[in-house]
Amino acid sequence: MIKKINSNNKINRNFKLTALLTALTITSSFPSIAEIISKEQVISDITYLAGDDLKGRASFSTEIDQAANFLAQRFADIGLQPLKATTTTKNPALFLQKFTVNQIKSKTLSVTLNGQEINPDHLAIATTIEKLNWQQGNAKTHIVGANDDMRKTLTQLNQSGGQHLVIINSKHEKAFNAYQGYFNRGLTKLSLQHRGAIVMVLSDESELETYTVKASAEITEQSLTNVVAVLPGTERADEIVLYSSHYDHLGMTEDGKKIYNGADDDASGTTAILNLAQYYADKGSNKRTLMFSAFTAEEIGGFGSKYFSQQLDPDDVVAMINIEMIGKPSKFGAGTVWMTGMERSNLGALLNEKLVALDTQIYQDPYPEQGLFYRSDNATLARLGVPAHSFSSTQLDKDQHYHQTSDDISSLDLTSMHKVIESLATATQSLVDGTVTPTRIDKEQVRAQGKIY
Numbered sequence: 001m002i003k004k005i006n007s008n009n010k011i012n013r014n015f016k017l018t019a020l021l022t023a024l025t026i027t028s029s030f031p032s033i034a035e036i037i038s039k040e041q042v043i044s045d046i047t048y049l050a051g052d053d054l055k056g057r058a059s060f061s062t063e064i065d066q067a068a069n070f071l072a073q074r075f076a077d078i079g080l081q082p083l084k085a086t087t088t089t090k091n092p093a094l095f096l097q098k099f100t101v102n103q104i105k106s107k108t109l110s111v112t113l114n115g116q117e118i119n120p121d122h123l124a125i126a127t128t129i130e131k132l133n134w135q136q137g138n139a140k141t142h143i144v145g146a147n148d149d150m151r152k153t154l155t156q157l158n159q160s161g162g163q164h165l166v167i168i169n170s171k172h173e174k175a176f177n178a179y180q181g182y183f184n185r186g187l188t189k190l191s192l193q194h195r196g197a198i199v200m201v202l203s204d205e206s207e208l209e210t211y212t213v214k215a216s217a218e219i220t221e222q223s224l225t226n227v228v229a230v231l232p233g234t235e236r237a238d239e240i241v242l243y244s245s246h247y248d249h250l251g252m253t254e255d256g257k258k259i260y261n262g263a264d265d266d267a268s269g270t271t272a273i274l275n276l277a278q279y280y281a282d283k284g285s286n287k288r289t290l291m292f293s294a295f296t297a298e299e300i301g302g303f304g305s306k307y308f309s310q311q312l313d314p315d316d317v318v319a320m321i322n323i324e325m326i327g328k329p330s331k332f333g334a335g336t337v338w339m340t341g342m343e344r345s346n347l348g349a350l351l352n353e354k355l356v357a358l359d360t361q362i363y364q365d366p367y368p369e370q371g372l373f374y375r376s377d378n379a380t381l382a383r384l385g386v387p388a389h390s391f392s393s394t395q396l397d398k399d400q401h402y403h404q405t406s407d408d409i410s411s412l413d414l415t416s417m418h419k420v421i422e423s424l425a426t427a428t429q430s431l432v433d434g435t436v437t438p439t440r441i442d443k444e445q446v447r448a449q450g451k452i453y
C-alpha cells in the first residue's frame with residue numbers, strides 16, 4: 001500500500017508537467033487547464049475500483065455489488081439523472097439497472113452409439129434444455145471427420161440453434177477437451193427464448209446407426225446490475241452519446257489466494273467514464289444527451305450490455321464510446337489510443353478532426369487478427385447498427401498482465417491513462433455539441449451471436 005501511495009505522488013508531479021505542456025499546444029476552443037479532468041479524482045477512482053477489497057469484482061459476488069454502489073454514488077454526487085427519470089437525484093439506488101440471467105449447469109449425461117455406452121470423459125454438452133431424451137431421429141446428427149473443421153461446424157450449429165448430436169474424430173481431442181472444459185463451467189443466458197442443445201461425442205465411429213442421449217441440467221436465476229446515468233442534452237436531448245466500460249472482472253484464483261484486480265481490464269475504462277461524466281456535468285453545455293454506463297458481466301459473455309441495449313431504442317444512440325483497457329501506453333506512445341472496427345463507420349475520422357489541434361490522433365486497431373471488435377460490449381450495440389467501437393491502448397500481443405493477477409494498479413501508467421481520458425474528452429466534443437453525426441454500422445456485416453452457448 002505504501003509503495004502505491006509513493007508512486008501516485010510521483011505521478012501527480014509528472015502529470016502537472018504533462019498537463020502544462022499539453023495546455024501550451026491547445027487553442028482557445030479547447031478546455032482551459034482549469035476545466036481539465038482532475039488527476040486526483042482519476043487516481044482515487046481507479047485505486048478504489050482495482051483495490052483488493054473488491055476481490056476482483058466477479059459477476060454474482062457481493063463485492064461487485066459494492067463496486068456498483070460506489071459507481072452509483074459517484075453518479076449521484078456528480079448530479080446526473082437515472083435512465084428512467086427526469087430529475088437529478090441523490091439516491092444512488094436509482095442508478096442501478098438490475099436484471100436476471102439464467103445459469104445452466106449440466107447435471108447428468110449418458111450416450112450410447114450403435115449400442116455401445118460411451119465413456120463420460122468423451123462427452124461434452126452445451127444445453128439450454130433441462131431434460132434431453134434423444135433416440136434415433138430426435139436430434140440432427142453430424143460427423144466431424146479427422147480432416148474436417150470442428151470449430152467451424154460447432155459455430156454454425158450454435159448460430160442455427162436446435163438440437164444436435166456431433167460425433168468428433170479423436171484427431172480433434174485437444175480442441176474437444178477445450179470445449180468440454182468451457183461447457184463444464186456452465187452456460188449463462190439472458191433469455192431462454194432459443195432453447196437448444198449440442199452434445200459432443202469424441203469417437204472414431206464414422207457411421208451412426210442408432211443412438212440414445214439422456215441428459216439433465218439445472219437452471220437457476222441470478223441477478224446482475226449495470227450502473228447507468230444520464231446527463232440530459234440542452235437542445236437535442238433525444239440523441240444519445242453513450243460512454244461505456246465494464247466494471248466486472250474475473251474475481252479470485254480458484255484456490256482463493258490471489259485477486260484478479262483488473263486494474264487495466266477494466267477499472268481503467270470505468271474510471272474514464274466517471275471522470276468524463278464529471279467533466280461534462282461541470283461544463284453543462286452538452287446539446288446531446290450523454291449517457292454513462294458501467295456494464296456488468298462483460299467477462300462472462302457481455303450480458304450487461306445485452307440487457308442495457310434492450311432498455312432503449314438503439315436508433316437514438318448516435319455513437320458508443322466503449323472504453324476498454326487504457327491503463328498503459330499503446331504501441332503508438334504514452335497517452336495515445338486506438339479503436340476497434342474503425343473501418344465500419346466514420347466515427348474515427350470525425351473524432352480525429354478534433355485531435356489535430358492536440359497533434360495526436362486515434363489510431364486503427366493494430367491487432368485485427370485478435371478480433372477485438374467482437375471481444376467487448378461495443379459488439380452488442382454494433383449488431384443494432386450503432387456506431388459502437390471500443391477505445392483501448394493495450395498492447396495485447398505482449399501484455400504480460402492481461403487476465404493475470406498482476407493486472408493491478410502498480411502495472412499501470414496513470415499519466416498515460418489520464419492523457420487518454422483527456423484526449424477522448426476533446427475528441428468527442430463535437431459529438432457532444434451535436435455538430436457531427438457518424439455513419440451507422442452496417443448490422444449485416446456484424447457476426448451474429450450463438451444461440452446455444
Ligand SMILES: [Zn+2]
Pocket residue numbers: 265299403
Ligand atoms: Zn477482460
